[in-house]
Amino acid sequence: MPILEIFRQTLAALWESKLRSFLTMFGILWGITSVILLVGLGIGFGIDQHERLRTIGTDIAICFGGKTAMPSGGYASGRNIQLNIGDAEAIQQDAHLVKTVSPEIRRTVSEVSQWNASSRAVRGVWPQYQNFRSLKVEQGRLMNDDDETNANRVVILGAESFRQLFPGKPAIGQPVMIEGYPYTVIGVLAKKQQNGSYGSGPDNTQLFVPFSAMLRDFPPDFKGTGPDAQAAPVGTVNNIVVQPVSPEKHVAALREVREILAERHHFDPDDLDALWVWDTLEGAQFTDRIFHVMTLFFAAVALLTLLLGGIGVMNIMLVAVSERTREIGVRKALGATARDIRRQFLVESAIITLVSGAAGLVCGVGVCVLIRMLPLPDFVPHPVISATAIIASLVTLGVITVSAGTYPALRAAGMTPIECLRTD
Incomplete structure (x- = not known):
């Protein structure tokens, strides 16, 4: 048929x-x-x-000081490990598998513009932090080496911080009083669709200033609680952010960082409680x-x-x-x-x-x-x-x-x- x-x-x-x-x-x-x-x-x-x-950062790890869980080199366990600016400099100099590094300090302070006021977290960072944390400006520019070297009073606003402090107004070049110090707005960040954050919240809500300027003007005191609490030494940081040279050498780079910090703070490199690391690459995988x-x-x-x-x-x-x-x-x-x-x-x-x-x-x-x-x-x-x-x-x-x-x-x-x- x-x-x-x-x-x-x-x-x-x-x-x-x-x-x-x-x-x-x-x-x-x-x-x-x-x-x-x-x-x-x-x-x-x-x-x-x-x-x-990826908006948190591209192949980065955030290192936080913890408390030792085992004795090492004659030092007892139970010691608090407080990271400092010297640790970041040591990593930058001696960690050959680390591409870039930045210390970070944070503090929630008052901010006042001629249009509005707020109380938001300010982060003091090195300029390279902006690149591996995927900070991109919608207006103005990012911080540069001169801003850090000269401790310039310049500030970059997150998207929400910009909307609150300058509602419908231009911000670039305008002054903002941060904890009583006059800072000039040099940039406004593009809005991030951020899933996850650390420290003081997502980048949209933050303000970013040179590390050296914040350390001089309004550094965090890191004072603990209790009758014996004391302020931490000047130069103490909240955390250190590192970026390995490549994803393939990520694990080796973090091991290198841990060994450098272990030597400086006298703890065992295998003591995971002494140095807590948020590995964003591992989280992404x-x-x-x-x-x-x-x-x-x-x-x-x-x-x-x-x-x-x-x-x-x-x-x-x-x-x-x-x-x-x-x-x-x-x-x-x-x-x-x-x-x-x-x-x-x-x-x-x-x-x-x-x-x-x-x-x-x-x-x-x-x-x-x-x-x-x-x-x-x-x-x-x-x-x-x-x-x-x-x-x-x-x-x-x-x-x-x-x-x-x-x-x-x-x-x-x-x-x-x-x-x-x-x-x-």
Whole structure:
């Protein structure tokens, strides 16, 4: 029988059972759409979280002084380790696997502009801190070496600090009184979509000044609590931020930093409590693994939905074979071969799966594109159209097409005319 005639008869058979055919095809359509959409959302969430972590810094580690948990070199355990400016300078000079380093001090103080006032955290840092912490200006400029060397009273405002201190007003070149000292605004940071922070909050809420200027004008006192509490020596820092020369040498670089600080503060390099390190590269890799597993889970759920749609196609084809048993018998009695019968049911199954699969592909891609065009909240990522998800969908669709049509087609083709014509 010509293939066009088989195609015409198949369409006629599907049209006779419009509702059943539509519901069956919708199962495949929804399965393909689910694969593309869920995998796209999973990848989108992963990319979004990775980018948010990158706003904290690119391959950096933040080192905090802790309390020794073991004795070392004649020194007892239980000592507080307070990092200082000398530690940062030693790392800069002796740690060959560290690309850049910056000490950091923080203090919440009063800020007053001619338009408004606030009480926000100020961070004193070296200029290189701005680069590896991914600080980017929307207006003005960043701090430079001259600002640090000369202890210039200049300040960079975070996005929210700018909005509060200069509501709808220009800020560059304007004065801000910080703890009673006149500072000049030289830059306003671009708003960050930051996931995570340390110390005094996200960068959008902060003010940044040269380390030397803050150490001179309003350094933190680091005074503890209790009757015996004493202020820390001048030059004590909240933490030290380091950036290894490359991600491949990240672990070795942190070991080098730990050994330098252990020698300076007389603690065992293996004493993890003495020096606490927030490793952003390790955190980013852990987050990537979480969202990779989540994406695989989404893909598995969607593919299972697609397979269930394939089972629905097989069931509908078996029902079609049962309903058209006498028709099969008449056609065989008139000379139709088993090959003709088998081909018709295979073509019918293929039309159901391929047409609904193509519609699902268009629908899945269209939904992803539509979502990307919508003004979504910051915490909702844009789905990514994944070529891998599309290929996996098409491969699964091909397997379903063959599997769902073969058994009903073989069953129909294996019937004898007498057996078919006896059926009521």
